[in-house]
Amino acid sequence: MQILCVCYLIIASISSIYTNIVLDKCSISQSRLARSILNELVFPLFQYANVVVNEQCPFNPKHDIYSIHEQMKNKISDYDWECQLCGKRFYTERSFDLHIGNRHKANAYSINRTICLSSYCSLLRCSVLKPEIDYGNQIFWDEALCDPLSFEDISKQCEDVINKCAPVNDSSGIQLRQLLRSTLCDHLSCDRYWILPDSHVKTPVLQKFLTALIVTAGLLIYYSVIFMRLSLSFCRLRVSNLSISCTKKTSQSY
Numbered sequence: 001m002q003i004l005c006v007c008y009l010i011i012a013s014i015s016s017i018y019t020n021i022v023l024d025k026c027s028i029s030q031s032r033l034a035r036s037i038l039n040e041l042v043f044p045l046f047q048y049a050n051v052v053v054n055e056q057c058p059f060n061p062k063h064d065i066y067s068i069h070e071q072m073k074n075k076i077s078d079y080d081w082e083c084q085l086c087g088k089r090f091y092t093e094r095s096f097d098l099h100i101g102n103r104h105k106a107n108a109y110s111i112n113r114t115i116c117l118s119s120y121c122s123l124l125r126c127s128v129l130k131p132e133i134d135y136g137n138q139i140f141w142d143e144a145l146c147d148p149l150s151f152e153d154i155s156k157q158c159e160d161v162i163n164k165c166a167p168v169n170d171s172s173g174i175q176l177r178q179l180l181r182s183t184l185c186d187h188l189s190c191d192r193y194w195i196l197p198d199s200h201v202k203t204p205v206l207q208k209f210l211t212a213l214i215v216t217a218g219l220l221i222y223y224s225v226i227f228m229r230l231s232l233s234f235c236r237l238r239v240s241n242l243s244i245s246c247t248k249k250t251s252q253s254y
Contacts, residue, residue, distance in 0.1 A: 026116035028097055031066050033126040034117035041183060041197065042124075049176035057165035063115035069100055069108045122154050123161070123184060128194055146190035158185040 038059055046053055053060045061067050073096060074082040081096040082089050085104050090096045100108050121127070162180050167173035187193055 026065060027118040028066055028069075030118035030121050030126060031064075031116060032070075033130045034121050034124050035064070035066075035070070037124045037126065037129050038117070041129075042180070045176060045179040045183060049172050049179060051166065051172050051176045053165065054167070058115050058120070058161060059117075059165060060115075063113055065109065065113045065116055067113060068110065069097075072100060072104065072108060120157070120161075123157050123188075125187065125193065128196065146193070148190055151188045151190075151193070155185060155188050158188060 042059060043053070055062070072084050073093075074084050075093075076082055076089075079091050080089060081091075081093055083096060083099060083104070085107060088099060090099060158181075162177050162185070166177040166180060168177065187195065
């Protein structure tokens with residue numbers, strides 16, 4: 001019995017040490033960016049091809065080291081975050097993250113969940129698709145100083161992901177491989193890395209201004225026409241009343 005207890009303590013200690021090492025190297029903010037991109041762009045490809053995200057796929061939520069952490073979070077508003085495990089509320093998401101790490105680490109993390117999604121941020125183009133969240137103007141310099149050789153390792157990572165996530169034994173798997181390659185791998189070059197998909201293309205400020213100007217001008221013209229018509233109708237009514245009044249006076253004079 002004592003031997004079993006000792007073994008359990010050793011395993012628990014190793015698990016805790018391993019988890020701490022992984023968490024220290026895994027950025028939770030960039031993991032969120034990667035998870036968001038997976039939900040928006042990658043997982044819909046699996047649904048379209050009618051393929052289930054298998055156990056070997058590193059993008060399977062079961063492997064996400066922060067998956068349970070995120071499930072414990074309840075966002076009530078931008079300034080109100082609730083821990084679903086103990087009910088405490090926080091003003092910022094950062095405060096919630098620190099709370100989970102300090103109070104609920106044993107419940108939030110598991111040795112069976114070892115995939116750090118932030119390590120796939122280069123492949124998923126987090127800095128391009130979510131620049132306003134974590135990267136800012138760094139994108140400009142990255143694009144200007146782009147080195148084609150820097151994409152070699154990322155391209156290998158992309159092919160590895162495709163081989164693990166998309167089976168080749170049926171037509172659906174082949175279709176998924178093509179979709180993943182066109183969505184992820186084909187953008188791994190200096191010419192295409194910073195190209196946004198249609199869903200992420202933002203309307204230029206000048207275009208927004210011109211649209212607003214045209215709408216405003218249209219409304220002014222519309223209401224001006226209505227005002228002129230009402231004024232004309234009022235003038236006609238006045239002239240008609242004056243004509244009737246003059247006719248009555250003329251009749252009375254006779």
